[in-house]
Amino acid sequence: METFTEPRDWVVNPDYLAQRQKTLAGFQDSMIDRPIIELIQGFNRLPYCFTLQCCYGHFLHGAQNDLYNLEPLPQTGPVARVEYRIAYIAFCIENSALGRKLFNALKGIPQADPDNIQWGTAEWFWVRQLNSYVLQVEPERFKCEDRAILDHQEALKIEKIRQGFFIQLKQLLQELPGGD
Numbered sequence: 001m002e003t004f005t006e007p008r009d010w011v012v013n014p015d016y017l018a019q020r021q022k023t024l025a026g027f028q029d030s031m032i033d034r035p036i037i038e039l040i041q042g043f044n045r046l047p048y049c050f051t052l053q054c055c056y057g058h059f060l061h062g063a064q065n066d067l068y069n070l071e072p073l074p075q076t077g078p079v080a081r082v083e084y085r086i087a088y089i090a091f092c093i094e095n096s097a098l099g100r101k102l103f104n105a106l107k108g109i110p111q112a113d114p115d116n117i118q119w120g121t122a123e124w125f126w127v128r129q130l131n132s133y134v135l136q137v138e139p140e141r142f143k144c145e146d147r148a149i150l151d152h153q154e155a156l157k158i159e160k161i162r163q164g165f166f167i168q169l170k171q172l173l174q175e176l177p178g179g180d
Contacts, residue, residue: 004134004144007107008121010095013130019092020050023129035070036166040089042173048098049091052125052132057087057162059155073152073159082155085147087162088136089169090122092129098177099131105172109135112168116161118143135169137162 013019024044032040033056044050058069060083073082091106093099110117118136120143125132137158142148150158173179 004118004136005121005123007119007133008126010100010103011130013095016092016094016131019129020094023050023052023092033068033070036089039166039170039173042170042179043089043091046098046102046176046178048094048096048178049102052090052092052129054089055085055087056166057137057158058085059083059159060085061152061155073156075156079152079155082150082152083147084138084150084155084158086136086138086142086145087165088134088138090125090132090134092125092132095131102176103133105176106133106135109165109168109172112164113161115140116158117165135165137165 027044029037032054035056036054040051040054056070058067059073060067060069061079061081064071067085073079093103107119110119116137116139118138118140120134121132122134125134136143139148139150139154139158
């Protein structure tokens with residue numbers, strides 16, 4: 001996120017329900033990377049949040065230049081430089097008791113790896129949607145960018161962190177009121 005900042009404080013948003021309905025009316029599974037479709041659908045079923053945008057995270061290298069590549073990185077070989085397009089989910093969260101419970105759970109996710117997972121606000125989301133927050137997987141030094149150039153070993157590490165990140169989100173979703 002080029003405009004990633006520390007999480008903003010909650011504000012009153014009387015338009016939350018209308019904004020949620022409008023956003024979800026335009027939602028299509030084809031807009032989501034395959035590995036996280038069910039996860040995004042699950043969060044969007046919760047009445048106290050909805051997703052604004054997301055990305056599974058893509059690794060481009062050598063002959064692999066598909067911007068939506070879902071293939072795992074090769075473990076060995078002549079890969080010296082990898083372009084990583086960040087994994088993230090942007091949420092809009094209702095200013096309610098259940099919304100705050102979700103907020104607190106999500107902001108705890110970076111504890112798994114604070115050097116590579118961040119919780120905050122992307123200013124351009126906030127302008128469109130109050131109480132919007134972003135969870136992202138990216139080395140700390142690149143947290144304000146939407147892509148990073150990594151060496152092969154660091155890219156393998158980020159790939160593993162990304163896998164754990166989405167597993168942790170699936171587990172969290174199952175524990176939430178109304179989650180699957």
